[in-house]
Amino acid sequence: MIDLRSDTLTQPTEAMREAMYKAEVGDDGRTNPNGVGEDPTVYALETFASNLTGKEAALFCNSGTMANYISLLSYCKRGDKVLLSRKSHIFRSEKAPFMKGLFGLIPVFYEENNYGIPDLNSIEQIIDSEDIKVICLENTHNYYGGTCIPLDTLQEISLLAIKKAIPLFMDGARIFNASVALNNSLKELCMPVDSLTFCLSKGLGASVGSLVCGKSTFINKARSVRKLLGGNMRQSGIIAAAGIEALQNYRVRLMEDHRKTRMLAEKLRLNSLVTIDLNKVQTNIITVDFSQSGIKSNQIEKDLFRRGLAVKRMDESCIRLTMYADINKRQISEAAEILNKYIFEIS
Ligand SMILES: *Cc1c(COP(=O)(O)O)cnc(C)c1O
Numbered sequence: 001m002i003d004l005r006s007d008t009l010t011q012p013t014e015a016m017r018e019a020m021y022k023a024e025v026g027d028d029g030r031t032n033p034n035g036v037g038e039d040p041t042v043y044a045l046e047t048f049a050s051n052l053t054g055k056e057a058a059l060f061c062n063s064g065t066m067a068n069y070i071s072l073l074s075y076c077k078r079g080d081k082v083l084l085s086r087k088s089h090i091f092r093s094e095k096a097p098f099m100k101g102l103f104g105l106i107p108v109f110y111e112e113n114n115y116g117i118p119d120l121n122s123i124e125q126i127i128d129s130e131d132i133k134v135i136c137l138e139n140t141h142n143y144y145g146g147t148c149i150p151l152d153t154l155q156e157i158s159l160l161a162i163k164k165a166i167p168l169f170m171d172g173a174r175i176f177n178a179s180v181a182l183n184n185s186l187k188e189l190c191m192p193v194d195s196l197t198f199c200l201s202k203g204l205g206a207s208v209g210s211l212v213c214g215k216s217t218f219i220n221k222a223r224s225v226r227k228l229l230g231g232n233m234r235q236s237g238i239i240a241a242a243g244i245e246a247l248q249n250y251r252v253r254l255m256e257d258h259r260k261t262r263m264l265a266e267k268l269r270l271n272s273l274v275t276i277d278l279n280k281v282q283t284n285i286i287t288v289d290f291s292q293s294g295i296k297s298n299q300i301e302k303d304l305f306r307r308g309l310a311v312k313r314m315d316e317s318c319i320r321l322t323m324y325a326d327i328n329k330r331q332i333s334e335a336a337e338i339l340n341k342y343i344f345e346i347s
Helices: 014-022 040-053 064-075 089-094 120-129 151-163 175-182 186-190 216-228 237-246 250-267 297-306 329-346
Strands: 057-061 081-084 106-109 132-138 168-171 195-199 210-214 285-289 318-322
Touching: 014 237, 040 057, 040 186, 040 195, 040 210, 040 237, 057 064, 057 216, 064 089, 064 132, 064 168, 064 195, 064 210, 064 216, 081 120, 089 132, 120 132, 120 151, 132 151, 151 168, 151 186, 175 186, 175 195, 175 250, 210 216, 250 285, 250 329, 297 318, 297 329
Parallel strands: 081 106, 081 132, 132 168, 168 195
Antiparallel strands: 057 210, 195 210, 285 318
């Protein structure tokens, strides 16, 4: 089976396993007089993350979902309005922030183009007329196929947010992919936002964890929200150690994923029924659109699985292929062959 469902499928490297074995640990659920957790390895990871993103502080969390929840709850209380993308992971997959019985926040959506780039006029209009407590961005944008929001757009949105004194938050689960694809440093891409989250457990290859990064006051708040949500971990330096390892050589790592993604896209033989928007293949994700074939994506998912290729359905008629470290060139050729045969059969 060639499994291209997600980059969360990465296996930890030998170096990560070794770092985990050797990690010096402490009780991260307790804070020392400086207000930071008592696990030295977690603290080292948090310091590494805040330096990389150019923020004052960072907080290690068990998942990206948890990190996003903590961020939103650090800015908002029940009934507050959150401005975000209709197709954002937070709204479509995580849901809890907007469930009445859970966090009870109110979603407001900005317009965006086909690549998930937010429309500036739409944001400006909304924040002029409504009481928005936080603006959320997603970079790269998962549901649009791993597309990047470029630096100048981030800066323009930041100016709008500053004018209204509204915090700007970025779900940067794959911000490292954006940094590599856009050829901007991580710091540059994080500068326009007040806070962000990123995942260690996707293309970076670690097994567990995400970080929230932002101002010290915000991270202190986030630390107390993490505890409230049951997100405090104890000797979590065990897993943080793999995260530190993952952040060492991410640029080379992810450039390789992007190169392999383009290699796969180029091997596919498409037609008028099965298409790819190559402009969307910017990072490690390929979205294949079967809408003209009339076959539904849950059927396609099953058909391909039976042929030895696991993919993820994104909506009614699109599937997603995601590249990551453990996929080699032979598997890329095989995946392309399986897909090409299938496309030929259904056409
Ligand atoms: C994967 C992902 C998350 C959530 O991360 P988990 O660690 O799986 O909870 C959040 N946002 C985006 C855009 C993602 O792709």
